[in-house]
Amino acid sequence: MTGLRYQPMLPEDVDAVLEVELAAFSHPWTRGIFLDCIKPGYECWLLFLDDQQVGHTVLSVAGDESHLLNITIRPQNQKAGLGAALLEFIIERARQRGAEVTFLEVRASNLAAAGLYESFGFNEIGRRPDYYPAANGKEDALVMAYSLID
Numbered sequence: 118m119t120g121l122r123y124q125p126m127l128p129e130d131v132d133a134v135l136e137v138e139l140a141a142f143s144h145p146w147t148r149g150i151f152l153d154c155i156k157p158g159y160e161c162w163l164l165f166l167d168d169q170q171v172g173h174t175v176l177s178v179a180g181d182e183s184h185l186l187n188i189t190i191r192p193q194n195q196k197a198g199l200g201a202a203l204l205e206f207i208i209e210r211a212r213q214r215g216a217e218v219t220f221l222e223v224r225a226s227n228l229a230a231a232g233l234y235e236s237f238g239f240n241e242i243g244r245r246p247d248y249y250p251a252a253n254g255k256e257d258a259l260v261m262a263y264s265l266i267d
C-alpha cells in the first residue's frame with residue numbers, strides 16, 4: 118500500500134496517540150500505560166498515511182515469546198487495509214527480535230479485531246472468562262496465538 122510510514126513512538130507522541138486511542142476504544146489505554154511500554158523498550162510504533170497519524174501498535178518481546186498488547190486504527194481510516202498492514206509490520210518486528218510466537222487477548226465482542234487476527238492466521242487457543250470490564254459487568258477474552266516459525 119502506498120503512502121504508509123512506520124515511526125517509533127516516543128514519549129512526546131503520546132498526546133497524539135491518545136487522540137486516536139480515545140476515538141477508537143470504549144476502554145482506552147491511559148497515558149501512563151503507553152509511557153510504561155515505551156520506557157522498557159517494547160515495540161511501540163506509529164502508523165502514518167501520507168502525513169496523517171492513523172494508528173499505533175505495541176508489542177512486548179520476552180525470550181522467544183511476544184505479546185501484541187495494542188493495535189489501533191483511527192476510526193475514519195478503518196476498513197481500508199491499514200490494520201492488516203500494521204499487524205504485518207509489528208509481526209515482522211517480533212520475528213526480527215527473535216520471537217517464535219505471538220500471543221494476544223481480544224474481547225469476545227470485538228468482531229473487527231478477531232476478524233483481523235483470524236484473517237492474518239492467528240488461532241484461538243483459549244478463553245479467559247470475565248477478563249475485561251464491560252458496560253454491563255465483565256466480558257470474556259479470547260486468547261489467540263500465531264506461530265512465527267515454520
Ligand SMILES: CC(C)(COP(=O)(O)OP(=O)(O)OC[C@H]1O[C@@H](n2cnc3c(N)ncnc32)[C@H](O)[C@@H]1OP(=O)(O)O)[C@@H](O)C(=O)NCCC(=O)NCCS
Nearest residue numbers: 141188189190195196197198199200201229230232233236
Ligand atoms: C481492529 C482494527 C485495528 C482493524 O483495523 P482495520 O484497518 O479496520 O482492518 P483492515 O481494514 O486492515 O481489515 C483487515 C481484516 O480484518 C477483518 N475486519 C476488519 N474490520 C472488520 C469488521 N468490522 N468486522 C469483521 N471483520 C473485520 C477482515 O477480515 C479484514 O479483511 P478484509 O478487508 O479482507 O475483509 C480496527 O477496527 C480498530 O482500531 N478497532 C478499535 C481498536 C481495537 O479494537 N483494537 C484491537 C484490540 S487491541
